[in-house]
Amino acid sequence: MTEPLLRVRDLKTYFVTEQGSGTARAVDGVSFDVYPGETLGVVGESGCGKTVTSLSILRLIPEPPGHIRPGSFIEFEGRNLLTLAPKELRAVRGNRIAMIFQEPMTSLNPVFTVGHQIAEAAIVHQRLSRKAARARAIEMLTLVGIPDPGERVDHYPHQMSGGMRQRVMIAMALICHPQLLIADEPTTALDVTIQAQILELLDRLQRELGMAVMLITHDLGIVAGSADRVVVMYAGQVVEQAPTTELFARPLHPYTEGLLASVPRLDTRVSQVRGRLHSIPGQVPAATAWPAGCRFHPRCPYAWDRCAMEEPPLLDSPGGEAGTHTVRCWLLTEPGRRERHA
Amino acid sequence: MTHAPLVQVEGLVKRFPGERALFGLGRARRTVRAVDGVSFAIAAGQTLGLVGESGCGKSTVGRAILRLIEPDAGRITLGGADVVALRGRELRALRRRMQIVFQDPYGSLNPRMTVQQTLAEPLAIHRLATAADAKRRVTALLEEVGLDPAFGTAYPHELSGGQRQRVGIARALSVEPQFLVLDEPVSALDVSVQAQVLNLLADLQRKRRLTYLFIAHDLAVVKHIADDVAVMYLGKIVERAPATALYAGPRHPYTTSLLSAVPVPDPKAQRQRIVLEGEVPSPAAPPAGCPFNPRCPHPKKNDRCRTEPPALREVVPGRFAACHFAEQPM
Numbered sequence: 157m158t159e160p161l162l163r164v165r166d167l168k169t170y171f172v173t174e175q176g177s178g179t180a181r182a183v184d185g186v187s188f189d190v191y192p193g194e195t196l197g198v199v200g201e202s203g204c205g206k207t208v209t210s211l212s213i214l215r216l217i218p219e220p221p222g223h224i225r226p227g228s229f230i231e232f233e234g235r236n237l238l239t240l241a242p243k244e245l246r247a248v249r250g251n252r253i254a255m256i257f258q259e260p261m262t263s264l265n266p267v268f269t270v271g272h273q274i275a276e277a278a279i280v281h282q283r284l285s286r287k288a289a290r291a292r293a294i295e296m297l298t299l300v301g302i303p304d305p306g307e308r309v310d311h312y313p314h315q316m317s318g319g320m321r322q323r324v325m326i327a328m329a330l331i332c333h334p335q336l337l338i339a340d341e342p343t344t345a346l347d348v349t350i351q352a353q354i355l356e357l358l359d360r361l362q363r364e365l366g367m368a369v370m371l372i373t374h375d376l377g378i379v380a381g382s383a384d385r386v387v388v389m390y391a392g393q394v395v396e397q398a399p400t401t402e403l404f405a406r407p408l409h410p411y412t413e414g415l416l417a418s419v420p421r422l423d424t425r426v427s428q429v430r431g432r433l434h435s436i437p438g439q440v441p442a443a444t445a446w447p448a449g450c451r452f453h454p455r456c457p458y459a460w461d462r463c464a465m466e467e468p469p470l471l472d473s474p475g476g477e478a479g480t481h482t483v484r485c486w487l488l489t490e491p492g493r494r495e496r497h498a
Numbered sequence: 499m500t501h502a503p504l505v506q507v508e509g510l511v512k513r514f515p516g517e518r519a520l521f522g523l524g525r526a527r528r529t530v531r532a533v534d535g536v537s538f539a540i541a542a543g544q545t546l547g548l549v550g551e552s553g554c555g556k557s558t559v560g561r562a563i564l565r566l567i568e569p570d571a572g573r574i575t576l577g578g579a580d581v582v583a584l585r586g587r588e589l590r591a592l593r594r595r596m597q598i599v600f601q602d603p604y605g606s607l608n609p610r611m612t613v614q615q616t617l618a619e620p621l622a623i624h625r626l627a628t629a630a631d632a633k634r635r636v637t638a639l640l641e642e643v644g645l646d647p648a649f650g651t652a653y654p655h656e657l658s659g660g661q662r663q664r665v666g667i668a669r670a671l672s673v674e675p676q677f678l679v680l681d682e683p684v685s686a687l688d689v690s691v692q693a694q695v696l697n698l699l700a701d702l703q704r705k706r707r708l709t710y711l712f713i714a715h716d717l718a719v720v721k722h723i724a725d726d727v728a729v730m731y732l733g734k735i736v737e738r739a740p741a742t743a744l745y746a747g748p749r750h751p752y753t754t755s756l757l758s759a760v761p762v763p764d765p766k767a768q769r770q771r772i773v774l775e776g777e778v779p780s781p782a783a784p785p786a787g788c789p790f791n792p793r794c795p796h797p798k799k800n801d802r803c804r805t806e807p808p809a810l811r812e813v814v815p816g817r818f819a820a821c822h823f824a825e826q827p828m
Contacts, residue, residue, distance in 0.1 A: 201688035201689065201690060201691075202659075202688050317777055319777055320777075347551035347552050347715065347778075348551065348715065348716075348717075348756060348759045348760055349551065349755060349756065349759050349773075349774045350777065351759065351761075352758075352759035352771060352773050352774070353773055353774070355761075356771075356773050374688065374689065375761060376689070376763040377760065377761025377762050377763045378761045379763075380761065380762065380763045380764055380765040380767075381761050381762070381765070400765045401765045401766065404763065404764060404765050404766075405766075414690065415689060415690060416763060418689050418690050418692070418693035419689055419693075419718070419763050420692075420693075420696070420716075420718040420719045420721065420722040421718055421721075421762065421763065422717060422718045422721060422745070422757065422760050422762055423762045423764060423767060432697050432700065433693040433696055433697055433722060434693060435690060435691075435693035435694040435697055436690035436693075436694075437694075439658050439660060439661075439690075439691060440688075
């Protein structure tokens with residue numbers, strides 16, 4: 157197997173809360189790999205730690221109140237990003253690793269033209285002249301499918317629609333041909349027809365530019381359509397990790413199973429769906445007080461006494477190659493319990 | 499359909515004046531026809547799903563029905579009562595029968611009021627309960643929406659998104675309405691919580707025999723809850739049909755495209771995704787002819803589509819579509 161491009165090991169990002177009500181362990185021992193050219197989907201609900209994980213990779217966590225705990229390790233192209241000097245880190249950010257955010261409205265600067273903002277990274281990282289950088293910006297606008305790029309390059313963000321702004325964000329992120337693109341909910345703020353356009357665009361650009369994509373989303377439909385592998389997060393931890401087809405065919409963590417069952421679906425007949433939706437009881441606990449034992453046990457239909465006391469490690473699913481499909485659940489040691497429950 | 503309609507809307511129009519340029523100088527821009535001749539009926543105890551993308555006018559329809567904004571033209575009746583003609587006390591009395599639940603459970607609750615105060619206020623306004631009685635009613639309401647009555651003393655910031663939305667639903671139910679406008683009630687919620695709230699809405703509907711106008715952009719969610727579905731584009735309904743029929747075989751190319759754009763949580767589903775070109779045009783300057791024609795992927799699209807706006811017509815009994823080629827859907 158090829159070497160991973162990005163290797164995250166035991167990442168712990170904690171925040172000290174204002175009222176002194178304790179430490180929020182937003183990301184608490186997360187490990188995963190991203191391989192060159194692949195799309196890794198990271199799914200989970202609000203507060204599971206998926207965004208904090210991505211911000212930690214680029215060291216964009218504000219300190220204080222946040223801090224990445226000693227013992228955490230993030231290796232990219234053979235170097236530990238957590239120990240890089242600021243200057244070296246800047247050479248990685250926006251150059252080798254780029255990021256796009258959910259809010260195309262607020263992540264663009266309203267007082268500069270989009271051309272100026274797209275060209276900035278090329279001027280800083282590739283030392284292009286202003287003129288050359290502007291030409292590159294126009295090329296990038298063409299690449300992301302913006303009509304009249306020669307004219308649009310001088311427009312300000314407010315003159316563009318949400319979908320267009322997200323295309324500008326993508327152009328800005330890709331101008332230096334990064335090896336890794338971190339896309340944090342890139343289509344959440346967009347309408348469904350525009351979302352389809354942006355997802356197509358990301359697919360095409362990934363194929364053309366050969367970069368790896370870490371796609372962070374809450375939408376299992378998007379993951380199913382775009383990701384090669386999926387990491388499912390819950391309460392600051394990875395609870396399941398598998399190739400996409402495997403995860404959807406055989407979800408083994410009760411949380412993944414519940415999440416898949418609670419999505420209202422379009423691909424079932426109306427007669428089948430007019431009943432009750434499956435729902436996961438309760439809600440995600442607070443990051444300052446994760447439950448003891450398995451963090452999902454208070455909401456889990458299969459939980460037994462061991463789950464409340466002992467935290468399960470990531471276990472290999474039976475039948476697969478080690479490390480391909482891993483699950484943080486004691487059920488894997490006692491599969492009979494799942495069948496008896498059904 | 500066997501039930502008589504509870505809510506009837508005919509030819510609803512709402513225009514918003516175009517904004518002036520900077521500092522109110524210059525000539526006013528063209529009027530925006532946010533809602534442009536919308537008609538539908540909802541039978542008692544049924545749910546109409548009203549779907550469309552941002553800016554299509556779906557929320558404006560919901561608000562105009564409740565007279566939260568004044569419609570410019572059209573007829574709206576609730577159980578035979580003329581909603582548009584009523585004024586003052588009579589309108590207030592009618593409002594008791596129709597309520598709204600908003601999308602944003604963060605912005606729609608008063609942060610300075612406890613849950614108890616929020617739920618008791620409508621009871622006081624409509625003089626439905628004495629102070630002592632109100633407390634008992636609030637407890638019952640909280641239990642009905644699946645919240646521990648202990649939440650009565652909590653402030654909104656102490657609640658999660660799902661809990662706030664339950665409070666929003668309880669507030670709407672407090673005056674015992676017949677009709678609820680649900681404006682994107684689960685869009686802001688996480689998937690697992692969204693399912694809880696959808697189940698709650700379905701249970702309440704059955705128990706209280708409520709009639710819903712369910713406004714949403716998510717076609718999968720609407721499929722789950724609606725009996726009938728109306729699809730809006732640029733202020734007009736472009737397709738209206740029973741949910742079963744609409745999802746099985748849409749008649750308007752916009753509905754077809756919308757359905758194909760929704761990501762399905764199944765990696766093996768090899769779907770033909772129709773990616774629409776361009777974006778929704780400004781409602782201040784809708785295209786001539788069929789408003790959807792510049793983006794329409796229908797292979798039969800022709801000059802007629804560019805000049806003659808198609809009327810919403812009954813293609814087969816009970817199924818309406820505004821497309822010249824509704825008989826030959828994509």
